[in-house]
Structures are given as C-alpha cells and as structure tokens.
Amino acid sequence: MNGFEFTHRPIDAAALTGSLADPAAGGFAAFEGWVRDHNDGRRVARLEYEAFEELALREGRRIVAEAIRRHGARRAHCVHRLGALEVGELAVWVGVASAHRAEAFAACRQIIDEIKHLVPIWKKEHFDDGDSGWVNCAHCAEAAQAPGFDYSRQIALPEIGAAGQRRLAESAVVVVGAGGLGCAVLAGLAGAGVGTLVIVDHDVVEPANLHRQPLYSTNDIGRPKAGAAASRLAAYNPTIQLRPLPVRLTPANAAGLVAQGDVVVDCSDNFATKFLVNDAAVLAGRPAVLASVYQYEGQLQVVRPDADGSCLRCQWPEATRDGLVGNCAESGVIGPVPAVLGNLQAMEVLKLLLGLPGQLRNELLLVDLLDLSQRRLQAPRAPECKGRCARIAELAAPVPAGTLEVSVSLAEAALQGYRIIDIREPDECLALPMPLPGHEAIPLGQLLDGATRLDPGLRYLLVCSSGRRSLAAAELLRADDQGNVWSLRGGLTVTMRTQNAK
C-alpha cells in the first residue's frame, strides 16, 4: 500500500504497519499524531477534523510519492482521520518502509511536515468551557511550535493589532502566476501571515526566471513553480497553509479558483489570463489586484466589484490580444521592477483584508522606476461594467489557434495560392529580408488601422519573425470579419532554419 487516504473510523496502526511489510525493507519508521487535551493553555474536550477532500487527496498523494522518490524509500503510507475524535485517539498515521533506517526517518518526517503545511485540513476544537472554534491545521499545529515566527512588529501598528493579525490568519488569497510579480506578492503575504495562499501556475522553473524570481533556486529548475514556491514559503513561514495548483487558469476553472480566496491577485504575464481574472472576479463580486510590468515601468489597478468600483474592462472593453506588445522575454525585464509592483500589490491586498485607509479604487497607477515618477489616472466604472465581463463565456471559445496557423515553406504557400504579407517593421525587413520575392510588405500597425482592407476573395498568410505578432494580427483580422487570414507558425525564424537545414 502506497499513498494517502482519509478515514472516518478509528485508525488501526497495526494493520497499516503490516500492509507495508516488504522483504527488501530493513527499516520501518512510523509517526502517530494523537489528540491532546490542551491547546493554547485551554482544556480540550474533543476535536473534529474536516478536509477539502478532493484537493487534499491529490495533494496528500503527491506528498507521499515525492517523499518516496526523494529518499528512495520502498513503501510509504499516510492515513488522516476525519470527523469527531476524543482525546487520546489517533488523528494521523504515517509509516515508511525502506532498505535502511535513515531513509525511513527522513521520509516519515517529510511526509508529516508537508501534510501539516500543505494539505487543506481544518480542526474544530471543543473546549472544556463549552467554547469551540475552527482552526486551520497548519496554524494550530505549528503556530505554538514556531517561536521563530513572530508578528509582534506588525501587530504593533495601531491599525493592525491582534485583531488584524487574526483577520489575516483567517484570510485566503489566490495568486495567479508565480513569476516576478508573484514571488514578491507571495513573499509579502506569507510574511504578513495571510492564513491560506493558493498558488496557481502551470509553468516550470526555468534558468531565465531566476534573476527576478527569488523564491526559486537553481535546484528548482524543471520543477513546477506552484510546488516549488509552496515548499519555499512553507519553510519560510510554517504558520500558514499553502495550496499549490499547477494548473493553467481557464474559463472553465476560473470561477472555482477565484472563489477560493477573499481576494485574487493577478501576477500573470499575458492578457488572456488578466482578462480572465478580471472577469471571474467581477462575476464573483470579489476584489482583484492586477499589475503588469514593461521594462522599467508598471501599472497597478484594484478591481472592486464588491464596492461598485471599476474593472479592467471599464477602460479596455475588448481583451487585448497577446503578441501585440512585447512580453518580458521579448522586451527585457530587471528584477526590482516586478518586485516593486508585486510589493505594491501585496500592500493593496493587506489594505483590503485589514480595511486600512487609502485603498486604490477607480484609478490606474502608473509607476516609472527610471525617473521615479508616479501617476494616478482616474478610471471610473463604466455603466455596462458587469455586462462586459459576462463575456467570460465568450473567452471560453476563442478561435482555436490551430486553425489560424499553418506550417509551410514560403514557396509552398505561394504555390497553394496564399498572398504573403510581411507584417514586420521596415527596419526588420532590411535586417532580414524575405527569402522569396512576390510578397507584400504591410507593417502590423498599418494592417490593423482599418485603412487596409483585405480582399475577401483571397487567402492571406501573415509573416513576422517569430509567428507571435502574425498570430495576434490574424486573430484580430478574423474578429474584424476579414476572414481568410492565416499566420505562418514560427515565423521567418523557423522557416529559414528549416530551409537552411535542407
């Protein structure tokens, strides 16, 4: 038996130990967590455990599998009790069998620590005096045992105090994107003691991320960012709970993910996700804190559907297509810029959770870190705000990228009857001329300004250097009913490489 499970019945430790028997195992280590009769100086009469089961099972299995892999254990299993328990009962059991004792101890320790930190389990304590209350397990189990983490300097702020600190511990924040902005947001909120952080990111850590994403180290390369960030933050602050979700935010899951937090923070690096976060937040009536960076500048906006505030679509009704303006990879980025913007986001989240004054609302903040200027632009709510965001359904069915892109050589494309349009800027065309005559050169801006109308009787193939701008242009032209437009996949770079290889 290898894995993780919940049970509503008493745990039979002897039977579980037997189930891990393995002739190749020379060592076995087990940990048992028991219900004790006191917590925080109060007498505890009994306990109830509750879990977000679907997610907890997935996370629990991942933790056990990871511990087996990392320590080279033979077999490992963890069972967590749910429901009502009396003092002295077994609440959680972990067992590991391995060739030698060292791996068994290490894997067992890792499993119980990560289960406590990462798995969404709550505990309701019934005290002798009749009082009771739900506590996040990571919180109650570790808070007392983490004397190294002390919020006193923050509690000393008169606007926060012990009540504010409790409010933070009870709050949950969903962070979409664990890149440059996300690292700063997550570190800021974890340090402040926000009780639960949900980390949504489907990417893995790459070497080119590290200079601006200090939650990761070179050892994390290739590891999913959500999990790597959660491990790092769990070690940083053991009093909070982390929920890593290595998934892409999609129209299908956006509403469900946004509902997991009191606030959602957009730290993504593409327009599709930013609009999705905005729309899901508006539809759910939850605040969203959005930021973006470009080279030495950033923009910050707080979407407040819960307070009749404006949203991203109030100023930008149509979702901007990705590929039209540069991203971090194309335009370059330096660490402190996303770090500053991310910390501004973290501060706005804390202001929201704590009800602090001066919250950004109905404004767009522009920050320039070269000349250190800031500008606040009034961005009022559009009367049709909510109707626009109802387009989340529309986002669910964008033109499938596959049908917009073709992979052909330019010569074949010409033979197949495509009119080829080079949408690069004149200086790019000079630097890398098209390898084939007989094409038109219409720079992107000119093609999209509406003055150039394409002939509906012809088929067009748009070409740029990487295939990104041409895909964005093809999407926009299709949306504008200029139907017969395709994009050359991979652009000139790929075409030339293929050609040279022949």
Add this chain to the structure above:
Amino acid sequence: MPRIRLRYYALLREQAGRQEETVETAARTPAALYQELILRHGFRLPQAQLKVAVNAAFTDWTYALADGDEVVFIPPVAGG
C-alpha cells in the same frame, strides 16, 4: 497654437525615445494628436490598442483639447 504636455509609457516611450515632451499642435482631439505623433515618432501601435487620459483621467478620443492639457497615451502592458 495650443501647447500640450505629453507623457509616454512602455512601447511608446521606447519608440519616441523620450518620456515626455511639450508640443505645439493644431490637433483638436487626442485622436488627431496621435495621428500627428505617428508621423513624428513612428509609433507602431494602432490607436485602437491604446487608451488616452487627459489631465489624469481616462477620456475618449474626441475630447476637445485645450492649451496646457496633459495627455497620456497608455499602451496595454502584460509582463509579469
């Protein structure tokens, strides 16, 4: 002619090669002004992809410009 103060961000700052400038212009609206600037600085983003703010508030492209106005063209930004 009215003097307008301009402030550039992101792609527009790069393409203009400056963060701000003051121009004398006959343009009566932000839309007309942006067309002038396309010629002057070679801006590549179509107007439809931009928003405009005059005197620190988002406005529409037909706003009647007056002497001393401060105009900011805001490109969308998605880096994270």
